[in-house]
Amino acid sequence: MDRIDIPKKAIYRLSIYHRCLQRLVENEQQTVSSTALAKAAGVKPAQLRKDLAYFGQFGTRGLGYPVETLATMIRDVLGREKLxxxxxxxxxxxxxxxxxxxxxxxxxxxxxxxxxxxxxxxxxxxxxxxxxxxxxxxxxxxxxxxxxxxxxxxxxxxxxxxxxxxxxxxxxxxxxxxxxxxxxxxxxxxxxxxxxxxxxxxxxxx
Amino acid sequence: MDRIDIPKKAIYRLSIYHRCLQRLVENEQQTVSSTALAKAAGVKPAQLRKDLAYFGQFGTRGLGYPVETLATMIRDVLGREKLxxxxxxxxxxxxxxxxxxxxxxxxxxxxxxxxxxxxxxxxxxxxxxxxxxxxxxxxxxxxxxxxxxxxxxxxxxxxxxxxxxxxxxxxxxxxxxxxxxxxxxxxxxxxxxxxxxxxxxxxxxx
DNA sequence: AAGTGTGAAAAGTTTCACAGCG
DNA sequence: CGCTGTGAAACTTTTCACACTT
Known part of the structure; x- marks a missing residue:
């Protein structure tokens, strides 16, 4: 399993990102840039991008990340698809x-x-x-x-x-x-x- | 201030050590080795020694650390002398x-x-x-x-x-x-x- | 132009291993 | 001999900077 070289702290931050994304979903925002999401989560943009990159490529260059899709992938990773x-x-x-x-x-x-x-x-x-x-x-x-x-x-x-x-x-x-x-x-x-x-x-x- | 090169996590652990020491005081133990205290605190002995060494030399080689003195010094460091x-x-x-x-x-x-x-x-x-x-x-x-x-x-x-x-x-x-x-x-x-x-x-x- | 993905450098932290003291 | 104090090595995590995509 390649989870091995994912910083443990990145997992923590994933939860934080998920929270922020939930709020964006409520506001019906479609996409979000690493800068904006990082600010809401209290981390640096580069760290956010690196954290997400451990799990795949989700963003679109020049545009940002699709809010819904990203939230779903985080739920998957954290094993939180269901109650x-x-x-x-x-x-x-x-x-x-x-x-x-x-x-x-x-x-x-x-x-x-x-x-x-x-x-x-x-x-x-x-x-x-x-x-x-x-x-x-x-x-x-x-x-x-x-x-x-x-x-x-x-x-x-x-x-x-x-x-x-x-x-x-x-x-x-x-x-x-x-x-x-x-x-x-x-x-x-x-x-x-x-x-x-x-x-x-x-x-x-x- | 030389606090600058003390790992932030060491400060956290200081509180944990303090807790463990309090329990030893209650049991009227006079001294404790890094191995024993580290075990109670859930860290490695070397880390405990290093953490304490950031603030001075408190142990006696061959013997261990004086429980009371160590507790007091941690309270001082954490700024918890008084209520x-x-x-x-x-x-x-x-x-x-x-x-x-x-x-x-x-x-x-x-x-x-x-x-x-x-x-x-x-x-x-x-x-x-x-x-x-x-x-x-x-x-x-x-x-x-x-x-x-x-x-x-x-x-x-x-x-x-x-x-x-x-x-x-x-x-x-x-x-x-x-x-x-x-x-x-x-x-x-x-x-x-x-x-x-x-x-x-x-x-x-x- | 805006913004991601990422290798490489830097910073931070832990562990090792052993010299040295009581 | 037991156990601390510590420099150096190993490891982990963060930050930077920029190539690259849309």
């Missing part, structure tokens, strides 16, 4: 906010189930997603063939739940616990550490 | 979850005020942080000399609020809106795009 099922573990503060968050649905993900130690308590909070006891985690994930999980549990139990997720067949974990998960090489973990992002700002702000 | 005041703009779903989130406080940040178009509605939800109308944004930020802001507003108004924040003296923005903010060069923006992180996983999961 992806996701589960969420730990519906505490952050977890239940994410369950109410519309951004995932909008981008083509469906949170099909949430798990918590206290499913009753979570259901009471007006969450639309079905909430189950964490005991049912393995069976339900296997049943629905879910590959992606969002992990929002306290630090001390994060690793053990990650192990169970992997055992159940999950291949990608979006981890909100501030701890580095130890998982097999074929499983991808993406860490989102909110406090850390704030800390990072501190360094640059005087 | 940093932060404001939060937009207390919707995500915003109010963040207001309840304990992680920021734990890492030395204090959310001193939140702003929303409907402060009454937000207050009703059992938030401890004082909530004000967004009209008061400029005056209160100036008053409390706040430098950091967490922005959780809808895409369409994110840029205009960013402008107001910058005008009020904010120098760092943790931006949760899926849009690239256009700010003066001296202002730092750190984007956290939740849907994008999930999308990113999609690519690697078959």
């Amino acid at each position: 992806q099922p996701v589960v969420l573990i730990g519906a505490g503060n952050l977890g239940s906010a994410l369950l109410r968050y519309q951004g995932f649905q909008k981008e083509g993900f469906e949170v099909v189930a949430a798990f918590d130690v206290d499913p009753e308590g979570v259901r009471a909070r007006g969450i639309n997603v079905p909430v189950f006891s964490e005991k049912e985690l393995e069976t339900r994930i296997a049943q629905e063939q879910v590959r992606l999980a969002i992990l929002c549990v306290p630090v001390n139990i994060a690793q053990s739940l990650a192990n169970r997720l992997v055992g159940a067949g999950v291949q990608g974990i979006l981890n909100f616990s501030p701890v580095m998960l130890d998982v097999p090489a074929e499983v991808v973990v993406n860490n989102v550490d909110l406090a850390l992002e704030l800390e990072h700002l501190s360094f640059f702000v005087r | 940093q005041p932060v404001v939060l703009i937009g207390a919707g779903n995500l915003g109010s979850a963040l207001l309840r989130y304990q992680g920021f406080q734990k890492e030395g940040f204090e959310v001193v005020a939140a702003f929303d178009v409907d402060p009454e509605g937000v207050r009703a939800r059992g938030i401890n942080v004082p909530v004000f109308s967004e009209k008061e944004l400029e005056t209160r930020i100036a008053q409390e000399q706040v430098r950091l802001a967490i922005l959780c507003v809808p895409v369409n108004i994110a840029q205009s609020l960013a402008n107001r924040l910058v005008g009020a003296g904010v120098q760092g923005i943790l931006n949760f809106s899926p849009v690239m903010l256009d700010v003066p060069a001296e202002v730092v923006v750190n984007n956290v795009d939740l849907a994008l992180e999930l999308e990113h996983l999609s690519f690697f999961v078959r």
Whole structure:
């Protein structure tokens, strides 16, 4: 597979480009130049062109890129042609906010189930997603063939739940616990550490 | 300033190291080797040593690093000796979850005020942080000399609020809106795009 | 004229491997 | 002997500049 020499960061940017393209589609724009799209995405034009070129030739010289076609190709590359099922573990503060968050649905993900130690308590909070006891985690994930999980549990139990997720067949974990998960090489973990992002700002702000 | 040739990513990792060190302090460990700390932080030992070496010599050969001293030096470098005041703009779903989130406080940040178009509605939800109308944004930020802001507003108004924040003296923005903010060069923006992180996983999961 | 595609140079980052200290 | 500190090598990513197409 020639994915090997594609910069990992280019994949990230692809998502950003896709967002910007969606907005252009809404505005019924037909084509867009690398300069314009790059500006919207916050990158340099040359980088945008190079990123796209990893996947083929989509632009027309002198004209730019066809908005629709480009959006479609990015969806293909990112494996997002169809709705992806996701589960969420730990519906505490952050977890239940994410369950109410519309951004995932909008981008083509469906949170099909949430798990918590206290499913009753979570259901009471007006969450639309079905909430189950964490005991049912393995069976339900296997049943629905879910590959992606969002992990929002306290630090001390994060690793053990990650192990169970992997055992159940999950291949990608979006981890909100501030701890580095130890998982097999074929499983991808993406860490989102909110406090850390704030800390990072501190360094640059005087 | 010799910060110039310190890899930006090293700064990120410093925060991670700090987290791990905090845990060691709790366990009353006196020293730690680069191998052990690197493992906890999810990096290679050589990288850890190199990262620390940018800021001085802290280790003892044959022994390792003094846990306490190292934690203190990282706090110094990151500018986190004392509590940093932060404001939060937009207390919707995500915003109010963040207001309840304990992680920021734990890492030395204090959310001193939140702003929303409907402060009454937000207050009703059992938030401890004082909530004000967004009209008061400029005056209160100036008053409390706040430098950091967490922005959780809808895409369409994110840029205009960013402008107001910058005008009020904010120098760092943790931006949760899926849009690239256009700010003066001296202002730092750190984007956290939740849907994008999930999308990113999609690519690697078959 | 406008704007893509791309090799080659530059910049940035990680890893290696080992000298040197306690 | 164990473990840090570090120069040099290897690798990755970004930027440049321009040939080339419509």
